[in-house]
Amino acid sequence: MKMNQTAQSWWFIFYKDQLLLEKKEDGIYAIPCEESSPIVIKEKTTVHNITTLEGRNCKTFSLSSPIEESEQWIMTGLRASYEYLPLSHYQTAGKAHEILHWDRNSRFCSACGTPMEQKESIMKRCPKCGREVYPSISTAILVLVRKKDSLLLVHARNFKGTFNSLVAGFLETGETLEECVAREVKEETGLEVKNITYFGNQPWPYPSGLMVGFIADYAGGEINLQDEELSSGDFYTRDNLPELPRKLSLARKMIDWWIEHPNE
Numbered sequence: 337m338k339m340n341q342t343a344q345s346w347w348f349i350f351y352k353d354q355l356l357l358e359k360k361e362d363g364i365y366a367i368p369c370e371e372s373s374p375i376v377i378k379e380k381t382t383v384h385n386i387t388t389l390e391g392r393n394c395k396t397f398s399l400s401s402p403i404e405e406s407e408q409w410i411m412t413g414l415r416a417s418y419e420y421l422p423l424s425h426y427q428t429a430g431k432a433h434e435i436l437h438w439d440r441n442s443r444f445c446s447a448c449g450t451p452m453e454q455k456e457s458i459m460k461r462c463p464k465c466g467r468e469v470y471p472s473i474s475t476a477i478l479v480l481v482r483k484k485d486s487l488l489l490v491h492a493r494n495f496k497g498t499f500n501s502l503v504a505g506f507l508e509t510g511e512t513l514e515e516c517v518a519r520e521v522k523e524e525t526g527l528e529v530k531n532i533t534y535f536g537n538q539p540w541p542y543p544s545g546l547m548v549g550f551i552a553d554y555a556g557g558e559i560n561l562q563d564e565e566l567s568s569g570d571f572y573t574r575d576n577l578p579e580l581p582r583k584l585s586l587a588r589k590m591i592d593w594w595i596e597h598p599n600e
């Protein structure tokens with residue numbers, strides 16, 4: 337793709353999951369927007385053109401070492417960048433992070449071991465056997481289980497924090513999303529659910545997921561937690577909620593919806 341060399345681009349520059357932000361006036365942090373990269377691009381670094389945003393190209397690349405905080409720059413975790421950036425910029429940062437993750441993990445052909453060649457922004461091809469690879473996405477479900485005026489919240493051992501959230505789990509090959517919902521609730525809590533309905537979805541670039549949210553009603557069973565994955569789980573009423581996940585997650589959006597819709 338031929339790029340307009342004089343146009344400004346948004347630069348999504350990462351060191352691992354740390355994103356480079358430019359300090360602006362009034363304490364605002366922003367994605368740098370310049371004609372060429374504000375940070376020197378080392379040899380053998382691939383710069384990916386990922387998409388456009390507000391009419392400008394978006395480019396991303398990885399650093400081999402972090403940028404020290406200065407009057408101009410700060411690096412922040414991708415999750416934390418949600419607090420500083422407009423939503424569309426946070427989402428594009430997530431896409432950039434997924435592309436970089438894919439690039440790092442698809443250097444060799446998984447069939448014959450030959451170094452892969454990048455052919456398009458989201459496609460590599462093996463020059464020996466012709467195998468093509470695209471960024472893969474892991475699909476996971478989230479389910480808000482209702483029981484009268486309460487909802488089911490759990491604390492999974494892999495949560496980064498003390499908050500409680502919805503039952504979640506990865507889709508397995510050969511199952512529908514609804515089957516996955518019923519299976520995950522049963523496996524993790526011992527409960528049966530019914531009336532499984534779609535709520536919404538959200539890209540989840542940690543490192544490359546898609547979360548698909550469902551609402552379901554309790555249908556039977558006693559809570560019997562899967563100890564390996566969950567450290568707690570129970571039904572909570574609106575006036576007795578524990579610490580909830582942060583605002584950036586679909587889980588929190590679903591819980592907030594439930595709080596605001598007591599009669600649905």
Ligand SMILES: [Zn+2]
Nearest residue numbers: 445448462465
């Ligand atoms: Zn190959």
